[in-house]
Amino acid sequence: xxxxxxxxxxxxxxxxxxxxxxxxxxxxxxxxxxxxxxxxxxxxxxxxxxxxxxxxxxxxxxxxxxxxxxxxxxxxxxxxxxxxxxxxxxxxxxxxxxxxxxxxxxxxxxxxxxxxxxxxxxxxxxxxxxxxxxxxxxxxxxxxxxxxxxxxxxxxxxxxxxxxxxxxxxxxxxxxxxxxxxxxxxxxxxxxxxxxxxxxxxxxxxxxxxxxxxxxxxxxxxxxxxxxxxxxxxxxxxxxxxxxxxxxxxxxxxxxxxxxxxxxxxxxxxxxxxxxxxxxxxxxxxxxxxxxxxxxxxxxxxxxxxxxxxxxxxxxxxxxxxxxxxxxxxxxxxxxxxxxxxxxxxxxxxxxxxxxxxxxxxxxxxxxxxxxxxxxxxxxxxxxxxxxxxxxxxxxxxxxxxxxxxxxxxxxxxxxxxxxxxxxxxxxxxx
Numbered sequence: 001x002x003x004x005x006x007x008x009x010x011x012x013x014x015x016x017x018x019x020x021x022x023x024x025x026x027x028x029x030x031x032x033x034x035x036x037x038x039x040x041x042x043x044x045x046x047x048x049x050x051x052x053x054x055x056x057x058x059x060x061x062x063x064x065x066x067x068x069x070x071x072x073x074x075x076x077x078x079x080x081x082x083x084x085x086x087x088x089x090x091x092x093x094x095x096x097x098x099x100x101x102x103x104x105x106x107x108x109x110x111x112x113x114x115x116x117x118x119x120x121x122x123x124x125x126x127x128x129x130x131x132x133x134x135x136x137x138x139x140x141x142x143x144x145x146x147x148x149x150x151x152x153x154x155x156x157x158x159x160x161x162x163x164x165x166x167x168x169x170x171x172x173x174x175x176x177x178x179x180x181x182x183x184x185x186x187x188x189x190x191x192x193x194x195x196x197x198x199x200x201x202x203x204x205x206x207x208x209x210x211x212x213x214x215x216x217x218x219x220x221x222x223x224x225x226x227x228x229x230x231x232x233x234x235x236x237x238x239x240x241x242x243x244x245x246x247x248x249x250x251x252x253x254x255x256x257x258x259x260x261x262x263x264x265x266x267x268x269x270x271x272x273x274x275x276x277x278x279x280x281x282x283x284x285x286x287x288x289x290x291x292x293x294x295x296x297x298x299x300x301x302x303x304x305x306x307x308x309x310x311x312x313x314x315x316x317x318x319x320x321x322x323x324x325x326x327x328x329x330x331x332x333x334x335x336x337x338x339x340x341x342x343x344x345x346x347x348x349x350x351x352x353x354x355x356x357x358x359x360x361x362x363x364x365x366x367x368x369x370x371x372x373x374x375x376x377x378x379x380x381x382x383x384x385x386x387x388x389x390x391x392x393x394x395x396x397x398x399x400x401x402x403x404x405x406x407x408x409x410x411x412x413x414x415x416x417x418x419x420x421x422x423x424x425x426x427x428x429x430x431x
Contacts, residue, residue, distance in 0.1 A: 001317040005279070010320040013107050014313035020053045022100035023072055025201065027051075027087055030179060030189075033196035034089060044083035051087070052079045069093035090189030092182040094300065098213045099177035101312065102203055105221060108316040109171030115323040116164045116228070120157060122330045124429055127153035131420065131431060134413055135249060135340035136351060141241075143351050146344060146416040149250075149335060154423045156235055161427075163228045170224035173217050177203035183299040184209040210299035215290070218308070222283075222290040225315045229283035232322050236273035236280075239333075243270045249340045253332035272329055276322050283318060286311040349388035353378050355410040356392065356402075363401040373397070 001014075012018060028048060035045040053076050061071035070093075077084035088096070131150035136143045179194040180186045186194070191205075198205050206213055243251040252270050254260070260267035289311050293304035344351065353374050360370040373395070381388040389411055392398045402410065424431055 001314050005321045006317050007321055007324060009111055010108065010317050013104060013111070014317060016055045019100065019104065020055055020058060020072060022103045023069075023096050024051065024053050024076060025103065026096050026099045026177075026179075026197070027073075027076065027091075029197040029200045030089070030091060030193065031086055032200060033193040034086065036196055037190070037193055039089075040086045044086060047080055047083045048086065050080065051076050054079075067093075069096060072096075090181055090193070091179065092211060094212045095179045095181065095189075097305075099179060099198070099201070099203065101218075101308070102174055102177055102213070103201065105174045105218075105312065105316075106171055106202075108320075109167065109174070109221070112225070112228070112316065112320055112323065113164060113167055113171065115320060115327065116160065116167065119323055119327040119330070120160050120164070122327055123153050123157045123160060126150070126330065126333065126335075127157055127424070127429060128431060130335060130337075131424065132417070133335075133337045133340060134344055134417065135337075136344045143343075143347055145351055145354065146413055148417060148420055149337070149340060151420050151423065152238075154427065154429070157429070158423075158427060159231045159234070163224070163231050166227060167224045170221045174221045175203055176206050176213060176217065177201060178206040178209040178213045180206075180209055183211050210296075212296065212300045212304075215294045215296065215304055218312075219287070219290040219294055222287045222311060222315055225319045226280075226283045226287035228319050229280035229322060232326055233277045233280035235326065236270075236276040239273045239329075240270045240277070243268075243273075247339075247343065249336055249343060251334045252329045253334065272325055276326060279318050279322055283315055286315040347388070348381055348385065349411055350378055350381055352411045353388070355412075355415060356398075356407070359402055359406055359410045360398065363406070365397070365401060 001011075028051065031040055031045055031048050034040040035042055040048075053072065057075040057078070058068065058071045061074050062068050065071050065074075073088045077087055127150045129150065130153065131148060133149045134146050135149050135152070137145050137147040137152075177194075177198040178184065179189060179197055180191070181188045195205055239250060239252060241247065242249045251268065252272050254268045259265075260269045260271075289307050293307060296304060357367075357370050357374050360374070361367050365373075374392075377391040377395070378388060380386065381391055389407060392407060393404075398407070421431065
């Protein structure tokens with residue numbers, strides 16, 4: 001991943017140095033397991049524990065071997081003595097690569113989940129802060145009925161909790177290793193060594209495997225990341241809409257020295273939210289590639305290998321960056337309650353049409369008759385700009401059934417906000 005979207009914590013996980021260190025962890029765990037089985041002398045194991053790996057040396061050897069794992073084994077072997085013969089005993093390349101990949105994915109997953117939790121807290125704080133701030137709810141981009149900005153944030157919180165639950169499950173699923181040799185039959189490395197080594201690494205044992213761990217597990221992991229991206233894109237798209245000049249109910253932070261356009265000094269663009277929307281598309285592409293990687297030939301081919309060098313570090317790095325970007329921008333989100341209230345009432349009361357409809361039905365009018373009546377005045381108000389309530393007051397049927405007090409009650413915000421707190425209670429958010 002390019003430096004622009006790589007934050008230090010995730011970048012360190014996916015560095016070449018860390019990758020080779022994880023490969024070495026796997027090799028040494030297997031050596032320890034062989035020693036416990038009585039195959040490797042304890043004296044040799046103690047010397048092997050001092051083995052190290054130099055990424056630059058691996059690259060030098062790879063120019064000759066054209067095989068990164070062979071180059072790695074040779075480079076590690078150069079850092080110890082004759083006991084190097086025990087390194088990679090009974091293993092195939094995929095044993096090391098796949099098991100180490102699981103270690104990297106678990107470590108990345110933990111960082112993603114921790115950042116997700118931080119974002120959840122920011123959204124929770126917004127939900128509580130603006131729980132009583134009325135605004136218009138929109139469907140199809142058109143005014144529908146009143147909600148509160150806090151309720152909008154509460155829906156976001158629920159979505160974030162769902163993707164966190166999926167990601168938690170995916171991290172647990174990928175917490176799995178495979179050390180069963182070529183084609184997975186344990187012909188050259190017994191199950192006991194696999195079980196001992198993976199236990200030391202904190203991984204579960206793949207019950208059965210080919211030469212690789214089944215790629216449906218990895219596809220699940222990347223789809224979980226893509227779903228996080230999809231939810232972040234939904235939230236960023238909402239902020240982009242709310243920041244439109246015609247709406248201007250909320251906007252991303254704008255720094256004192258920030259410049260929004262090279263040509264137009266007045267511009268305050270939602271460029272960070274647009275960035276999140278764009279990067280979410282990349283995550284979906286990575287997830288699609290992971291799905292394509294499931295169908296390997298026979299006991300394995302390596303058509304997946306080249307793609308995974310891109311999609312795993314890329315997806316983990318991007319989603320972490322997106323989560324941090326969204327967290328920081330929501331912490332500084334600019335919210336304009338007065339503008340929300342202005343927009344809520346800008347249609348002259350049309351957003352209360354359903355409350356009037358229900359009031360007429362409860363007062364005895366046929367629903368279809370009431371709907372057509374209300375729609376007639378609503379369309380007149382829409383097209384002429386006349387106040388909706390004033391138009392209704394001119395209709396004898398409406399006033400006979402509702403009266404002025406009933407009409408005023410239908411145009412009250414209170415019924416729309418009465419049960420807003422139910423969602424907070426259901427999600428366990430303290431007010």
